[in-house]
Structures are given as C-alpha cells and as structure tokens.
Amino acid sequence: MNYNMFMPLHKKILRDSHTDVFFLFTNEITKKNEHKSEFPLNNTKQHIESDKIISAEKAKYMKWDAILDSDLHTPWFYRNATFIQIFHGVAAKAVTLENGTVVNYNYHPNLRNYDVCFFANKTFLCRTKDLNLWKNSDSGELIGLCCLDNMIKKNNQQSINYVKNILVPERFRSKQIILYAPSWGNHNSLVRKGEEILAALAQKDIFVIVKPHPNFVFDSTNRTEISLKKLLERLFKDRNYSLITDSPYDAALISDALISDFGSLALEYTLLRKPIFLFQGTDQLSHIADLDQFNMFLKCSYPFHENKAIDKKLFTIAPLSKEQRLFMEEFEEAYFANVGRATDAAFNALVRRDIICRK
Numbered sequence: 001m002n003y004n005m006f007m008p009l010h011k012k013i014l015r016d017s018h019t020d021v022f023f024l025f026t027n028e029i030t031k032k033n034e035h036k037s038e039f040p041l042n043n044t045k046q047h048i049e050s051d052k053i054i055s056a057e058k059a060k061y062m063k064w065d066a067i068l069d070s071d072l073h074t075p076w077f078y079r080n081a082t083f084i085q086i087f088h089g090v091a092a093k094a095v096t097l098e099n100g101t102v103v104n105y106n107y108h109p110n111l112r113n114y115d116v117c118f119f120a121n122k123t124f125l126c127r128t129k130d131l132n133l134w135k136n137s138d139s140g141e142l143i144g145l146c147c148l149d150n151m152i153k154k155n156n157q158q159s160i161n162y163v164k165n166i167l168v169p170e171r172f173r174s175k176q177i178i179l180y181a182p183s184w185g186n187h188n189s190l191v192r193k194g195e196e197i198l199a200a201l202a203q204k205d206i207f208v209i210v211k212p213h214p215n216f217v218f219d220s221t222n223r224t225e226i227s228l229k230k231l232l233e234r235l236f237k238d239r240n241y242s243l244i245t246d247s248p249y250d251a252a253l254i255s256d257a258l259i260s261d262f263g264s265l266a267l268e269y270t271l272l273r274k275p276i277f278l279f280q281g282t283d284q285l286s287h288i289a290d291l292d293q294f295n296m297f298l299k300c301s302y303p304f305h306e307n308k309a310i311d312k313k314l315f316t317i318a319p320l321s322k323e324q325r326l327f328m329e330e331f332e333e334a335y336f337a338n339v340g341r342a343t344d345a346a347f348n349a350l351v352r353r354d355i356i357c358r359k
Helices: 002-013 109-113 122-130 146-153 159-167 189-202 222-237 249-254 264-272 291-298 323-334 342-352
Strands: 066-069 083-085 094-096 100-103 117-120 141-144 176-179 206-210 241-243 256-262 276-280 302-305
Touching: 002 083, 002 146, 002 342, 117 122, 117 342, 122 141, 141 342, 146 249, 146 264, 146 342, 159 249, 176 189, 176 249, 189 206, 189 222, 189 256, 189 276, 222 241, 249 264, 256 264, 264 276, 264 291, 264 323, 291 323
Parallel strands: 066 083, 083 117, 117 141, 176 206, 176 256, 206 241, 256 276, 276 302
Antiparallel strands: 094 100
16 A cells, blocks of 8 residues: 555544554565566655664564554464554456456455455445455444545645645646546556657646556666656656656646546546546456446546547547536445545544544
C-alpha cells in the first residue's frame, strides 16, 4: 500500500499518546531485473520519522499489538497480534493464486487469516461474508476509503484555487487541466500507448499533470523515471506539464478530466463527477475479476481502445451528460461507503476493538 492511502488514519492515530506506529515498506517488481522505482518513498519521509520505518528483519523480533496490512500478505512474524486488513481500493482486479486459480482481489482466500477486515463498501463486505471468508463472525467493518476524505473535504472553489496555485505554474492556470494517471503492470496505457497519449496531449492548449503508479513499469532497459522524464521533455515543448510523485488526490481535485486505466483511482474519480477517458487494452478483460463492475463503470466514462488511433481530438473535454451523472451516482452507491468520513469510521473501529485508546 502506498503511504498516501494510509496517511489520514496515521495522522489521526498519532494524536493518541498511548499508541506508537511503525512502518514496514516493500517494493515489489513485476519482472526480474527490472529497476525499482524510487517514487513510492518520495513522500513518506515528509510524514514519518526515520526511526519509525523498520526492516522486515527487525520487525520479526518486535512484539506487536496489531498489524494493519493492505496487500493480503501474512508474514510469519506477525505472531499473536490482531491482524487487520485495510482495503485500499475498489477495483475488482484479478489475482492468480499459487495453484493457478484466478480470484477477485477483494475476495482473496487469505482474508480468512485476518481478525478484522476494513471494507471499502457494503458490496464487498456482504459478499465476503456470504463466501465464508471471515475469520470470525464479527470480522467485518464497513469503513470506506480513508485516502479520499481530504479530497472530498477540499472539493470547493477556495481549496481548488489554493491547490492550483501550488501545482500549476501561473501562466497555465487559466488552461484546462487533464490528469493522466495510468495504472501499473505490462497491460497499462503507459506501456501500451503512453507515447501516443502524451503526444496527443502535448498538441493541445491545456496543462497536463502526469501521475504514474508508484510501481509503474515503463522501460525495463533504463530507470523508468528517467525514461518518462525524457519523453515528457521531448514532447512538451512549451513545458505545459508536471510530473508528480506524491498523492494523486490534489491533482484530481484541480483537474477537469482524467485519463486512466481500469483501477481504483479511475473509479474514485467518479466521486468528483468529472469526465473520465478510460483506456481499454486488448487483453484488459483478463485482468478484471468483476465484469458487472467494469460494465457499470464503462457507462460513467469515455472508453478508448488500444487498437484505435489516438489524436488530440480524442481528449476533448465536454460536460457530463445527465445519464453519466446518474450512472456515477449509482456507482457511488454500489462501491463506496462513508464518503468523506472513512477516517473517523476506521479510527472509531480501532477504539471500539481496543486496538488504540482514545485520549
């Protein structure tokens, strides 16, 4: 889990003088010999004291009261601590188990190892209970996504102007803003059509914010960050772009539209009721575990396919139709909970279960 997903809850927990929080980070690589991205840890040092970031070797010799995990891993050193899963997204990604079985990440069999599960929505909570994936009868907590709280609270003109003054150079602030935030893996739009997408955007009289996934793969022969930076410098002659490595949510807030793949950020963007240009790869369906969710999301977006030509006209921003707004409202009802209030819901659940003490 990228730290940005956990940051709101972390800051709230820090107010409790009886609780100490440590972090164990792991960087996974899609293929052997690919260069690790430095993007994931760029933001953490601003918010976490260095002595609170520990290694796996050190962690296994420490006694823990609770473990908050977000990647369905179960390292042996967790011992007898209360084991909590925090879902950090709502996209129904397909995951292949060691035995070759393909499952919906949100219904992973490893959920049975967790004492408590903080679900992003009622749909996932009810479905996992029906599938007998809860360790105990009271394992489920309806929380929502803490990472969205600040974005929802700042979705007003005063906050938008403030953020825009920080993220966008003055000479571009009157332009339309498109956020390009591809997912990761070898099937994402940056790998498949990234240069064409960026070339089309560079021809438009707009400002572009590029936010790659923390574990993105772009060029296995070079450092991916360097490759992407060189491409942007070559295409955007007027320098009407920004490459960010921090949280995508402030950029989402000030943008007029999003270009992305099928992933949690794209689904979360529906809460802002803005246009979404959705990349569809030729093998995309093999990475999606819930076609009902995918088909519902298609109605909220403007899909464009890998096999089709890409030009600047494709990313023309138009107001949402009445039908699209209605579909986004229905999508929110189905796949989100406690919008703007998830951090409080998570904190209260930790207090109620005696994981932390209220001051």
